[in-house]
Amino acid sequence: MxxxxxxxxxxxxxxxxxxxxxxxxxxxxxxxxxxxxxxxxxxxxxxxxxxxxxxxxxxxxxxxxxxxxxxxxxxxxxxxxxxxxxxxxxxxxxxxxxxxxxxxxxxxxxxxxxxxxxxxxxxxxxxxxxxxxxxxxxxxxxxxxxxxxxxxxxxxxEEGYKPDFPGQDSFRGQIVHPQEWPEDLDYAGKKVVVIGSGATAATLIPAMAEKTAHITMLQRSPTYFFARPNENELATQLRELDIPQEWIHEIVRQKILKDQRMIQTLSFTQPDFLKDQLLGAAKEHLGEDFDYETHLTPSYRPWRQRLALIPDGDLYTAIRAGKASIVTDEIESFTETGIRLKSGEELEADIIVTATGFNxxxxxxxxxxxxxxxxxxxxxxxxxxxxxxxxxxxxxxxxxxxxxxxxxxxxxxxxxxxxxxxxxxxxxxxxxxxxxxxxxxxxxxxxxxxxxxxxxxxxxxxxxxxxxxxxxxxxxxxxxxxxxxxxxxxxxxxxxxxxx
Missing domain, CATH: 3.50.50.60 (FAD/NAD(P)-binding domain)
Known part of the structure; x- marks a missing residue:
C-alpha cells in the first residue's frame, strides 16, 4: 500500500x-x-x-x-x-x-x-x-x-551521492553510504570494501580496521594524502608557558595559515616537488616496497582536488599492519559475494561502503x-x-x-x-x-x-x-x-x- x-x-x-x-x-x-x-x-x-x-x-x-x-x-x-x-x-x-x-x-x-x-x-x-x-x-x-x-x-x-553500479541488486551483503550510516551496523569480523579514496574513506578505514576481518579501499584513481602528526608543537610550547588561550589560538592560527599558503603556492609553482614531499611522508609509514606509482600517485597535480589529511598517518598504519589494503581498479559489476573488477579480480565482501561523495x-x-x-x-x-x-x-x-x-x-x-x-x-x-x-x-x-x-x-x-x-x-x-x-x-x- x-x-x-x-x-x-x-x-x-x-x-x-x-x-x-x-x-x-x-x-x-x-x-x-x-x-x-x-x-x-x-x-x-x-x-x-x-x-x-x-x-x-x-x-x-x-x-x-x-x-x-x-x-x-x-x-x-x-x-x-x-x-x-x-x-x-x-x-x-x-x-x-x-x-x-x-x-x-x-x-x-x-x-x-x-x-x-x-x-x-x-x-x-x-x-x-x-x-x-x-x-x-x-x-x-x-x-x-x-x-x-x-x-x-x-x-x-538527506542523501549522499550514490552511483548506480551494475549488478548491485545481486549483492547479498549490505551496502551502506557513510551519510546514512546505520547505528546498529555490525562489521566485527566482516570483510569490508570501501569504494572511494577521499577524506571520508581515509577516515572510515583506520576507524573500522581494528574490528573488521579485513577492509579494502577500492579506488578508480589515487588521491593525494597528507600524513602529519595530530599535534601542533607551537601550541604545546605556548601552553607550557601559560600563554593565554586567546593568544595561543591566534598565534597558532597565523602560523598554520602561513604554512598552508606555502603549500598552496607550491602546488602551482612546484607541483612535482610537493608531490615528492607527500609521497615521502607516505614512505615513512609504508616503507619502500609499497606500489606508490599505482596506488598513491594521482594523474593530476596536488591540490587540483582536495588533499585528504590523515592525522598520525593512521590509514598508512592500518595498511602496513595488514589490516587494510588499497586496490586501484575499475568496477565491472557487483556480484552476490562482492565486486568483480575490470582486471578480472574479485573482491569478496560482506559489507560494501559507498564513500562516493555527496550531492x-x-x-x-x-x-x-x-x-x-x-x-x-x-x-x-x-x-x-x-x-x-x-x-x-x-x-x-x-x-x-x-x-x-x-x-x-x-x-x-x-x-x-x-x-x-x-x-x-x-x-x-x-x-x-x-x-x-x-x-x-x-x-x-x-x-x-x-x-x-x-x-x-x-x-x-x-x-x-x-x-x-x-x-x-x-x-x-x-x-x-x-x-x-x-x-x-x-x-x-x-x-x-x-x-x-
Whole structure:
C-alpha cells in the first residue's frame, strides 16, 4: 500500500518579522549570529534549522571515526579559542559549538526542525516573505525579513551521492553510504570494501580496521594524502608557558595559515616537488616496497582536488599492519559475494561502503522568487562570491576548498554586517548587485574553474551554479590569501551595489 505524507497545514499565527533571517545553525549560521550581535546589535534575527539540533555536518554524519579534515585552529572561530588537538572528532566539534552557543547567548534565537521551503522577495515591500515547514507540528509558518543570509552549506544532508553500479541488486551483503550510516551496523569480523579514496574513506578505514576481518579501499584513481602528526608543537610550547588561550589560538592560527599558503603556492609553482614531499611522508609509514606509482600517485597535480589529511598517518598504519589494503581498479559489476573488477579480480565482501561523495544543495533547495519570478540561480553572476546579480538583500556562505570553510564564513560575516550598517547609514532598505553597462560585454566563466579545482561533486553540479565575470567585483577567487585583505575593505559604493 502506498502511503502519502499528509499535506502541511498552514498555521493561523501572524507573520513573524525580523531584520535578518539566517538559514542554518551549523558552523556558518552560528558564526553569522555572533557577528550580527557584535556589529549590528540593534538588528533582530532568527536562525531556522532543518535538523533537530545544531551542528550541520557534525550532527548529520555518524560513520566511524568522523573527524575534521581541516585543523580546528582555522576551522574553529576566530573569536573562540580551540584548546585541543588540531584534527578533531565530531563529538569534540559539537562540544565546541555547544559552548559557543551558550557563551554568546545564541541558542535562544534558533528554531529547530524548521525547514525553509520558499523565499519570495518583494521590491514594493523591501522584504523577504519566507514559508517554513514546522516539522514538529506539520504546519507552514510564515516569516518576514529584510535580509536573507543563507548559511546551510553546500550539500544535501538527506542523501549522499550514490552511483548506480551494475549488478548491485545481486549483492547479498549490505551496502551502506557513510551519510546514512546505520547505528546498529555490525562489521566485527566482516570483510569490508570501501569504494572511494577521499577524506571520508581515509577516515572510515583506520576507524573500522581494528574490528573488521579485513577492509579494502577500492579506488578508480589515487588521491593525494597528507600524513602529519595530530599535534601542533607551537601550541604545546605556548601552553607550557601559560600563554593565554586567546593568544595561543591566534598565534597558532597565523602560523598554520602561513604554512598552508606555502603549500598552496607550491602546488602551482612546484607541483612535482610537493608531490615528492607527500609521497615521502607516505614512505615513512609504508616503507619502500609499497606500489606508490599505482596506488598513491594521482594523474593530476596536488591540490587540483582536495588533499585528504590523515592525522598520525593512521590509514598508512592500518595498511602496513595488514589490516587494510588499497586496490586501484575499475568496477565491472557487483556480484552476490562482492565486486568483480575490470582486471578480472574479485573482491569478496560482506559489507560494501559507498564513500562516493555527496550531492550539491544549491541555496538549501529553497524555492526563491524575485518579484514573482522564479530565480534561475545559474543565470546570475556572483558578486565577490557573496551576493548575486539581480538578487536583493541576500548572501550565501560558500567556503573554501583549499582552506578551512570557516575562514570564509568569517570574511562573509564581516562583509555582510558592514553592508547592513552601511545601508542603515544611507537610509537604504534594499541593495542589489547590478551589472553595469561596461560589465555586460565581459567574458563569463564557471563559478569554479575546472582547471583549478575539479572533484566529481563539483563537476556534477557546475551547471547549477552562478557564473563569474572576468573582472572585479564579479570574480570569486576561491583563495583565502587573495580575499583576506580585500573583502574587509571592499568599497560598498562601487556603482555595482545599487541602493534604494
Amino acid at each position: 502506498n502511503v502519502t505524507a499528509a499535506p502541511a497545514r498552514h498555521a493561523d499565527a501572524a507573520v513573524e518579522n525580523f531584520d535578518v533571517l539566517i538559514v542554518g545553525a551549523g558552523i556558518s549560521g552560528i558564526d553569522a549570529a555572533y557577528h550580527l550581535q557584535q556589529h549590528c546589535p540593534d538588528r533582530s534575527f532568527v536562525l531556522l534549522e532543518n535538523q533537530e539540533s545544531f551542528g550541520g555536518t557534525w550532527l548529520t554524519h555518524k560513520y566511524p571515526g568522523i573527524r575534521s579534515d581541516s585543523d580546528l585552529f582555522t576551522f574553529g572561530y576566530s573569536w573562540k579559542p580551540w584548546v585541543d588537538k588540531p584534527i578533531a572528532t565530531a563529538d569534540k566539534i559539537m562540544r565546541y559549538l555547544d559552548e559557543a552557543l551558550d557563551e554568546q547567548d545564541i541558542r535562544r534565537h534558533i528554531r529547530f526542525r524548521h525547514q525553509v521551503k520558499a523565499a519570495r522577495w518583494s521590491s514594493a515591500d523591501k522584504r523577504w516573505s519566507v514559508e517554513v515547514l514546522d516539522k514538529e507540528s506539520g504546519e507552514i509558518r510564515r516569516f518576514s525579513a529584510s535580509f536573507l543570509w543563507m548559511c546551510q552549506g553546500y550539500y544535501r544532508h 550539491f544543495c544549491i541555496l538549501g533547495d529553497v524555492e526563491i522568487e524575485i518579484d514573482g519570478r522564479k530565480l534561475d540561480f545559474a543565470e546570475t553572476v556572483t558578486y565577490r562570491g557573496v551576493m548575486y546579480s539581480g538578487v536583493p538583500n541576500m548572501a550565501w556562505v560558500f567556503g573554501y576548498f583549499r582552506a578551512s570553510w570557516t575562514l570564509r564564513a568569517d570574511l562573509i560575516s564581516g562583509f555582510v554586517t558592514r553592508l547592513l550598517n552601511h545601508m542603515a547609514d544611507k537610509g537604504a532598505e534594499m541593495v542589489v548587485p547590478t551589472l553595469r553597462d561596461e560589465d555586460r560585454g565581459m567574458n563569463f566563466g564557471p563559478f569554479i574553474d575546472p582547471e583549478n579545482f575539479n572533484p566529481g561533486y563539483v563537476m556534477r553540479s557546475l551547471h547549477l551554479l552562478p557564473k563569474q565575470g572576468d573582472r572585479d567585483p564579479w570574480r570569486f577567487e576561491h583563495d583565502y590569501f587573495a580575499e583576506k585583505d580585500v573583502l574587509p575593505v571592499a568599497e560598498l559604493d562601487d556603482g555595482v551595489l545599487i541602493y534604494r
